[in-house]
Amino acid sequence: MDELSLVLFLAAAFFGGLTSGLSGFAMGLVVSGVWLHIIAPDQNALLIVLCGLVTQGSGIWRVRHAIEWRAVAPFIIGGALGIPVGTALLTTVDPKVLRFTIGVLLMIYSLYSLARPALNPVQSSVYRPDAQALCVGPSCADCRHLVWLRPVRKTG
DSSP states (O other), X not given: OOHHHHHHHHHHHHHHHHHHHHHSSOHHHHHHHHHHHHSOHHHHHHHHHHHHHHHHHHHHHHTGGGOOHHHHHHHHHHHHHHHHHHHHHHHHSOHHHHHHHHHHXXXXXXXXXXXXXXXXXXXXXXXXXXXXXXXXXXXXXXXXXXXXXXXXXXXX
């Protein structure tokens, strides 16, 4: 990997981590726009999975006491069914088609985000914006509460 590719790779990783740290998701989409031009799709997928395990795992670990397993079960089942399908598709999809498709999806989502109406803030007695909203990077597991804007009952 030459110097320019390394700089682009690390910059994409930083902005992907920033996105994941602030919103709790979307690191894969952010980094794929650049990484798919530098590394192979299977390497891209592996790195996204590893980064996701670290960032999301640290966030889940901090809120493990408040997890409602019945509410989470559909997502676990969907992931268990979708991961093998996605893995199988990686071996058959043309990298050029994948790059183009990810690029189109990113452009469509960006245009949607610019055109959508403003959303009203969520009102809750538990949620309050604080200094945690300013943290940067994937090491900020405390920002996960920004995604799950529902009251969390303290058990102790």
